[in-house]
Amino acid sequence: MEQSAYKPGEHPNLPPPSNTVGPIAWVRANLISSPTNIVLTVLSIWFLYEIIPATLEWAFMDAAFTGESRDECRAKAGGACWAFIGERFNLFTYGFYPADERWRIDLAFVLLCVALLPVLWDRCPFRKYGLYFACAFPFISGWLLLGGFGLMPVDTDEFGGFMLTLVIGVTGITFSLPIGIILALGRQSDMPIVRVFSIWFIEFFRGVPLITLLFVASTMLNYFLPTGTTFDLLLRVLIMVTLFASAYMAEVIRGGLQALPRGQYEAADSMGLKYWTSMRLIILPQALKISIPGIVNTFIGLYKDTTLVIIIGLLDPLGVGRSSLADTKWTGLSNEMYLFVAIFFFISCFGMSRYSLYLEKKLATGYER
Amino acid sequence: MAEVAVSPQRNAISRLWNDKESRSVIIQIITISLVFAFLAYIIHNAVVNLQAIGKGFSYNFLWQPSSYDINQHLIEYNSRSTHFRAMLVGILNTILVAICGIVLASIVGFVLGVLRLSKNWIVNRLAYCYIEYVRNVPVLLHILLVHGLIVHAFPVPRQAISIGDLTFMTNRGIFSPKPLYEPLFLVVVVLFLLGLAFMWWFRRYAQKVQDETGQHYPVFWIGLGAIVGVPLVSFFLLGSPITWDVPELKGFNFTGGMVVRPEFIALLLALSLYTAAFIGEIVRAGILGVYYGQTEASYALGINRGRSLSLVVIPQALRIIVPPLTSQYLNLMKNSSLAVAIGYMDIVATIGGISLNQTGREMECMIIVLALYLVMSLIISMIMNWYNKRIKLVER
Numbered sequence: 001m002e003q004s005a006y007k008p009g010e011h012p013n014l015p016p017p018s019n020t021v022g023p024i025a026w027v028r029a030n031l032i033s034s035p036t037n038i039v040l041t042v043l044s045i046w047f048l049y050e051i052i053p054a055t056l057e058w059a060f061m062d063a064a065f066t067g068e069s070r071d072e073c074r075a076k077a078g079g080a081c082w083a084f085i086g087e088r089f090n091l092f093t094y095g096f097y098p099a100d101e102r103w104r105i106d107l108a109f110v111l112l113c114v115a116l117l118p119v120l121w122d123r124c125p126f127r128k129y130g131l132y133f134a135c136a137f138p139f140i141s142g143w144l145l146l147g148g149f150g151l152m153p154v155d156t157d158e159f160g161g162f163m164l165t166l167v168i169g170v171t172g173i174t175f176s177l178p179i180g181i182i183l184a185l186g187r188q189s190d191m192p193i194v195r196v197f198s199i200w201f202i203e204f205f206r207g208v209p210l211i212t213l214l215f216v217a218s219t220m221l222n223y224f225l226p227t228g229t230t231f232d233l234l235l236r237v238l239i240m241v242t243l244f245a246s247a248y249m250a251e252v253i254r255g256g257l258q259a260l261p262r263g264q265y266e267a268a269d270s271m272g273l274k275y276w277t278s279m280r281l282i283i284l285p286q287a288l289k290i291s292i293p294g295i296v297n298t299f300i301g302l303y304k305d306t307t308l309v310i311i312i313g314l315l316d317p318l319g320v321g322r323s324s325l326a327d328t329k330w331t332g333l334s335n336e337m338y339l340f341v342a343i344f345f346f347i348s349c350f351g352m353s354r355y356s357l358y359l360e361k362k363l364a365t366g367y368e369r
Numbered sequence: 370m371a372e373v374a375v376s377p378q379r380n381a382i383s384r385l386w387n388d389k390e391s392r393s394v395i396i397q398i399i400t401i402s403l404v405f406a407f408l409a410y411i412i413h414n415a416v417v418n419l420q421a422i423g424k425g426f427s428y429n430f431l432w433q434p435s436s437y438d439i440n441q442h443l444i445e446y447n448s449r450s451t452h453f454r455a456m457l458v459g460i461l462n463t464i465l466v467a468i469c470g471i472v473l474a475s476i477v478g479f480v481l482g483v484l485r486l487s488k489n490w491i492v493n494r495l496a497y498c499y500i501e502y503v504r505n506v507p508v509l510l511h512i513l514l515v516h517g518l519i520v521h522a523f524p525v526p527r528q529a530i531s532i533g534d535l536t537f538m539t540n541r542g543i544f545s546p547k548p549l550y551e552p553l554f555l556v557v558v559v560l561f562l563l564g565l566a567f568m569w570w571f572r573r574y575a576q577k578v579q580d581e582t583g584q585h586y587p588v589f590w591i592g593l594g595a596i597v598g599v600p601l602v603s604f605f606l607l608g609s610p611i612t613w614d615v616p617e618l619k620g621f622n623f624t625g626g627m628v629v630r631p632e633f634i635a636l637l638l639a640l641s642l643y644t645a646a647f648i649g650e651i652v653r654a655g656i657l658g659v660y661y662g663q664t665e666a667s668y669a670l671g672i673n674r675g676r677s678l679s680l681v682v683i684p685q686a687l688r689i690i691v692p693p694l695t696s697q698y699l700n701l702m703k704n705s706s707l708a709v710a711i712g713y714m715d716i717v718a719t720i721g722g723i724s725l726n727q728t729g730r731e732m733e734c735m736i737i738v739l740a741l742y743l744v745m746s747l748i749i750s751m752i753m754n755w756y757n758k759r760i761k762l763v764e765r
Contacts (some may be wrong), residue, residue: 029488030488030489030490031489031490031491033488033489037487037488037489040487040489040492041489041491041492044489044491044492044495045491047495048491048495190393191393191396191397191400192397193397193400193401194396194397194400197400197401197404204743206699206746207742207743207746207747208703208739208742208743208746209703209704209706209707209717209742211706211707211709212706212717212721212735212738212739212742215717215721215735215738216735216739219725219731219735220731220732220735222418223414223419223731223732224411224414224415224418225411225414226414226417227414227417227418227421300504300505304505304506304507304508305507307507307510308509308707310509310710311707311709311710318507318509318510318513322513332521334513334514334517334521335514335517335518338510338514338517341510342506342510342514345505345506345507345510346502346505346506349504349505349506350501350505353505
């Protein structure tokens, strides 16, 4: 016997049985392991066969990429008419911002990326200065976009397109986190009055749809201001979106605060730390870490909700698209437009959720051993 | 005592500030006065502004004729009805789409969650792609897209897709026969309700008998017989006391029958398919959250696969699922307000839209709208909290 030549424990590892490795075994285990599975697999493949070739045909093979109008596109190809997106691309990006001043939006966008780098990447070179810059960024970009102080002033009515989405999204995200933290702490506070007001605020904003708040902002907010004051519509929308998101943020952070073991609070007290010091050094870092998935979900929700502004007449990408469809040259191309806008939102939101997964993994130093 | 350590230079205010109790009182007094000052300020402004333009604050407009039409009304309504009635129509429309949406989203969501857990690679990936696409694109875009697809993809009434010459699918909605009840039909309804009541009692009875003696009744089949079988048999014995009003093409549109409007279909589909993606992830997390040892333990006890799912895994998964599910239901209800973008006449579109524009009573209308949504949110949370309490683990 050949095998007996091996000493005990020195037998070489044999390859796994051939029916447990390789593509065929994988197909067996994952696609056709039972009758139900076979049916599901066949159905899925049939579904993909129906969908994918037709979609590719429509979007690429049979699509027109150039043309002056819908009729010209149709004459060239029977599928999608991307010339529409091409012609309106600037409108989709910048809205009605004056053409000569668009470099300011580009610059603000580049600066946004520069400001985000040190915030998102903890091994970024010169991170400390980068963070200072990130704090200054809202003011710099506000100056760039609105003008004044040497730049040509631009009215917020002319904001639109993806740029408007980014303005509302970034502002809402920046301000809703700190307000949300304060509301969450207020709701957990020992002071009954502070607690009650926080609860009322949070429950009110969570109980009504954002669209009604935007209607309030657009129709009746002027009544609550001194007679004769006018208040920029975009600013009103920004305030409402921020307050709305911060109520949700507060609940997410409250979840994190409640998930912390009581001992952490007691330990902070027994160290003699004051309230704010203990919050800043002990409680919040842990609570925020726990609530990262929820926080990012709220950000994504806020970012998606920016589309609601079309209902009160601001022109975000969807609004720009819908008004472009009213042009007789391009009428009836709604599928192309919706797909284009959907891709934009998908990329931004999917990116955010991936980043949150990465962050969760990186910070997972928790209680698991 | 703390006072001993305080040096005499410190004045009374700083001493008050450094005492935890008195500081909390001071902060609360400041908070309350700031909040009330703010409220007083804006109310004062509102009163001054309303006086300046000569508008009082009154709800009398609710009793004036609305003079606009609503294409989908569950209760009697025409353009001579009052604004109040228009509001009721709007509320019912919101409730209709919310309830249908919640049911549909739960079913689709549950299926998605199970598919996402499937060991079948293709099915799993398909569900994953669907969920990621839907979750990362705004719901308003879904609503507009589905509405556009329905309006463009379905033919005009003259070339309607006919299903057995009874139901017609057109871009103005789906027209189907409408049942007209004869008085005898009441008997069937009463029998159905009796069946429900009987079932409710019988389930408790069967449970009690099983607990005491171990004897097992076929509850499901008896229930099916009582709730479906008996009413169905009586329906035919009474000679089918229903006549059908079949829609007919007259001129450019169908008349008669029942119609489901494209706005309703679009809103329902978009909202429920959107929410279903979130529910799918919640269901998946809930089922994964039940420790696998539980399933193994139930197998070890000789419980079969189906029963171990329904008696062991799902009850535990529900405890994880219900709280986030509640907020998804609330989101669906609140998102139904986006109906205004496609012209479905819900609360926001009726009292908060056309009525508001016609009467110019912004303040009154918006207060009604906000209050209605708050009440509906409260009701859904109450129902779900009650349910959550019922399925909660009974701890010592």
